[in-house]
Amino acid sequence: MDVSAMIPELLSALPLTLAITFTALISGFCLALIATTLRVRRVPLISHLVDLYVSYARSVPVVLQLFVAFYGLPLLVILFGAKDFISATMAAMVGLSLYHGGYLSEVMRPAYLAVDRGQHDAADSLGYTFRQKISRVVGPQAVHFALPGYGNSIIYLIHNVALVMYIGAADVMATAHLIMERDYNQFQFETYLVLAVIYSLMCLVAWLIVRFFELRSPMQAPEATTTTPIKNELLASV
Amino acid sequence: MLELKDVKLSYGSTQVLNGVNLSVKRGDVVSIIGPSGTGKTTLLKCINYLAKPSSGTIAFDQIRMDYQRADKTAVQAIRLRTAMVFQQFNVFKNMTVLQNVMDPLVVVQRKSTDEAQEIALRELERVGLTPKRDSYPSQLSGGQLQRTGIARALAVRPDVILFDEPTSSLDPELVGEVLKVIKDVTSSGITSLLVTHEMQFAKNISNRIVFMDRGVVAADGSPADIFDAPSSPRLAQFLQSELAFQ
Numbered sequence: 119m120d121v122s123a124m125i126p127e128l129l130s131a132l133p134l135t136l137a138i139t140f141t142a143l144i145s146g147f148c149l150a151l152i153a154t155t156l157r158v159r160r161v162p163l164i165s166h167l168v169d170l171y172v173s174y175a176r177s178v179p180v181v182l183q184l185f186v187a188f189y190g191l192p193l194l195v196i197l198f199g200a201k202d203f204i205s206a207t208m209a210a211m212v213g214l215s216l217y218h219g220g221y222l223s224e225v226m227r228p229a230y231l232a233v234d235r236g237q238h239d240a241a242d243s244l245g246y247t248f249r250q251k252i253s254r255v256v257g258p259q260a261v262h263f264a265l266p267g268y269g270n271s272i273i274y275l276i277h278n279v280a281l282v283m284y285i286g287a288a289d290v291m292a293t294a295h296l297i298m299e300r301d302y303n304q305f306q307f308e309t310y311l312v313l314a315v316i317y318s319l320m321c322l323v324a325w326l327i328v329r330f331f332e333l334r335s336p337m338q339a340p341e342a343t344t345t346t347p348i349k350n351e352l353l354a355s356v
Numbered sequence: 357m358l359e360l361k362d363v364k365l366s367y368g369s370t371q372v373l374n375g376v377n378l379s380v381k382r383g384d385v386v387s388i389i390g391p392s393g394t395g396k397t398t399l400l401k402c403i404n405y406l407a408k409p410s411s412g413t414i415a416f417d418q419i420r421m422d423y424q425r426a427d428k429t430a431v432q433a434i435r436l437r438t439a440m441v442f443q444q445f446n447v448f449k450n451m452t453v454l455q456n457v458m459d460p461l462v463v464v465q466r467k468s469t470d471e472a473q474e475i476a477l478r479e480l481e482r483v484g485l486t487p488k489r490d491s492y493p494s495q496l497s498g499g500q501l502q503r504t505g506i507a508r509a510l511a512v513r514p515d516v517i518l519f520d521e522p523t524s525s526l527d528p529e530l531v532g533e534v535l536k537v538i539k540d541v542t543s544s545g546i547t548s549l550l551v552t553h554e555m556q557f558a559k560n561i562s563n564r565i566v567f568m569d570r571g572v573v574a575a576d577g578s579p580a581d582i583f584d585a586p587s588s589p590r591l592a593q594f595l596q597s598e599l600a601f602q
Contacts, residue, residue, distance in 0.1 A: 237448065239440075239446060243406060250464070254459060255450065259449055
């Protein structure tokens with residue numbers, strides 16, 4: 119089998135890889151938003167539980183989190199009296215969503231806290247409600263601070279999707295391994311090289327999208343120059 | 357018009373306001389002076405509840421609030437009738453100069469965009485910032501930022517305007533442009549409370565001077581009373597050091 123025949127076969131697994139990635143991206147984002155709100159507002163008890171979740175998501179290796187989801191979710195489903203319907207793909211989606219949500223929360227929280235206290239004060243003093251303040255003033259500024267970290271977290275997520283093969287989800291990495299085993303490991307280097315290109319392209323697209331938003335941020339406006347030109351006389355006296 | 361009674365506030369174990377009493381009549385221009393750390397800014401922030409006193413009361417025309425039972429409706433009503441100009445400018449960094457002035461009008465006061473823009477442009481012209489209407493805060497000097505803050509405060513048509521050390525964060529060469537705008541605002545008859553270390557300026561524009569010391573109002577009178585005949589050695593010492601510095 120040559121490389122040109124291998125590529126379409128690998129790409130056939132791309133939709134599932136993208137489905138897992140996008141599910142984790144969207145649900146992880148929602149989880150992170152909720153977790154950040156609860157952590158910033160310090161709701162008694164609940165905030166501590168959310169802290170615990172974030173700590174779990176950030177400190178437990180992702181592959182272990184996937185195993186926990188894969189073996190834990192069916193138990194949870196049975197506990198609630200339903201039939202076990204959890205597939206490897208579903209477990210991968212849930213496991214990665216939880217990981218991405220916890221990780222992203224630690225991008226969002228510092229971004230929120232990075233917004234100057236004075237911006238809150240100004241909005242409050244003018245009579246903005248909490249929702250208006252967040253949507254008009256604090257939110258857009260926090261997004262500006264969060265974007266670089268958010269870009270990184272998307273890239274980490276794309277990398278970590280490669281781990282779902284350990285719980286049996288048929289993503290591009292799992293498919294690559296199947297191809298290599300079928301071909302008696304003759305084209306290992308070529309297969310891994312194609313995989314590297316696929317992952318690089320996915321990361322590049324994610325980075326370009328985040329960068330686009332970074333450059334569009336109103337806070338990206340070029341700063342007024344405040345540097346005083348050094349006079350020639352001063353230089354001459356040095 | 358505005359009356360604060362026995363306002364107390366502490367940050368941890370530090371008592372900042374120790375039972376402040378202050379009343380302001382409509383049209384008053386009151387300058388609050390005093391040593392640093394004596395609670396001047398905190399007092400100003402108690403009026404619009406940016407600082408939360410542990411006890412005391414505030415009366416703002418018909419609005420009355422006991423700080424121990426502060427309610428959202430009263431706080432919001434007071435905030436809608438006051439505007440604050442901050443020491444650190446606190447201009448919204450994600451908006452242009454024009455948007456900064458327009459946004460509270462559209463979002464809080466529910467004015468139409470056209471009406472808000474008309475008011476905003478008028479206020480920007482008043483503070484001399486029309487050419488900078490489309491600039492972002494990162495592109496402005498300190499003086500321009502503070503003038504944006506003043507235009508934003510004026511645009512909401514407040515009954516009382518609170519100036520919190522508006523020139524303290526400015527380079528000396530930019531102080532003049534801001535003081536000129538403040539003088540113009542206060543001479544228009546709007547009730548103003550001004551926390552400042554610019555003694556000569558306070559003397560010139562105010563009809564009342566309040567001297568705060570150790571969390572209380574230690575002296576309260578006309579500029580002539582305060583500056584020409586200080587009522588206490590502490591006030592005399594403070595004025596001497598401030599005026600000598602300037």
